[in-house]
Amino acid sequence: MATPIYRNRQHAGRALAIRLRAYAGRADVHVLGLPRGGVPVAFEVAQALHAPLGVLVVRKLGIPGYPEYAMGAIAPGVRVLDDALVRRIGLDEAALQQVIATEQQELARRERLYRGDRPPPALQGRTAILVDDGLATGATMRAAARALRAMGPARCVLAVPVAAADTCAAMRQEADEVVCATTPAPFLSVGHWYDDFSQTGDDEVRALLARAASHPMETPL
Numbered sequence: 001m002a003t004p005i006y007r008n009r010q011h012a013g014r015a016l017a018i019r020l021r022a023y024a025g026r027a028d029v030h031v032l033g034l035p036r037g038g039v040p041v042a043f044e045v046a047q048a049l050h051a052p053l054g055v056l057v058v059r060k061l062g063i064p065g066y067p068e069y070a071m072g073a074i075a076p077g078v079r080v081l082d083d084a085l086v087r088r089i090g091l092d093e094a095a096l097q098q099v100i101a102t103e104q105q106e107l108a109r110r111e112r113l114y115r116g117d118r119p120p121p122a123l124q125g126r127t128a129i130l131v132d133d134g135l136a137t138g139a140t141m142r143a144a145a146r147a148l149r150a151m152g153p154a155r156c157v158l159a160v161p162v163a164a165a166d167t168c169a170a171m172r173q174e175a176d177e178v179v180c181a182t183t184p185a186p187f188l189s190v191g192h193w194y195d196d197f198s199q200t201g202d203d204e205v206r207a208l209l210a211r212a213a214s215h216p217m218e219t220p221l
Contacts, residue, residue, distance in 0.1 A: 005162060005182055008196040009037065009133055012161035013044025016181050020129065020159060024049045028154070029127045032056040034144055035114060036200040038132035041161060043208045045131055053212035054121040055205070056130060057110045058144040059103035064095055073143030074103055076111060076120050080146040114205055128153040133197075134190030135163035135180065138171055145174040162193045 006012040023029045029051040033042025039055060046053035061072040061081070071091070072081035079100070086096060130148055132141055141158060148156055158171055159179040164187040168180035184193060191197035 002184060004195045005193045008194060009040035010044055012133065013041040016041060016159055016161045017045045017048035019179050019181050020045060020049060023129065029129060030054060030121055030123060031129045031131060034132040035110060036205050039205045039208055040200060041133050042131035043212055046212055053209065055114050055209065056144055056148060057107055057114060058147045059107045060140055060143040061099055061103055063089060064099060068139060070139050070143045073147045074107055075147035078147045078150040080150055113202055114209060124152040125154045127155040127157065129157040129159055131159050135160050135167045136190050138167040141171065142174055162190060
């Protein structure tokens with residue numbers, strides 16, 4: 001059986017940062033991590049690129065009964081919906097609004113937890129690098145990318161340390177650039193390629209965001 005590539009998310013983030021070095025030191029770059037597992041990876045990327053770190057709190061809008069299948073996504077102030085899919089599955093307005101309301105509650109909870117009273121990052125006209133710890137089916141990243149697009153960045157970059165090759169290729173429809181540092185085959189799962197893939201907790205996310213805000217250029221590339 002294939003052996004892990006990364007010791008942990010920190011190691012993966014440092015490896016991914018090398019692939020993103022063209023963005024180092026640019027004033028227009030903003031790095032965003034997908035909570036929770038993407039934030040430790042994004043922290044290393046942001047430090048290496050000398051870029052600010054934020055989170056993109058996004059909630060996938062799953063089809064009722066099949067929550068793994070996304071029909072859209074919500075982020076603060078943004079709702080992206082696949083109207084054609086909603087019509088095709090015959091979802092009525094009441095059921096749709098119930099899904100949105102449920103996910104909006106969780107979105108608001110996570111926003112308060114991670115961001116506190118800090119405003120969301122202003123991404124209009126900037127280069128946004130959206131980072132997660134890996135891509136398997138890509139459903140969450142796809143939803144996040146569409147929400148990010150709605151926020152008006154000039155350039156949208158999706159970046160992960162490890163991904164299934166076909167998912168990585170498919171993601172190129174969602175962004176200006178997709179960086180998948182490794183695409184092992186057979187893919188198996190994201191966690192397979194980490195020695196330590198333990199769950200990232202809310203406290204760790206908050207601590208990393210606070211640390212990045214206090215020391216924005218701690219680890220030069």
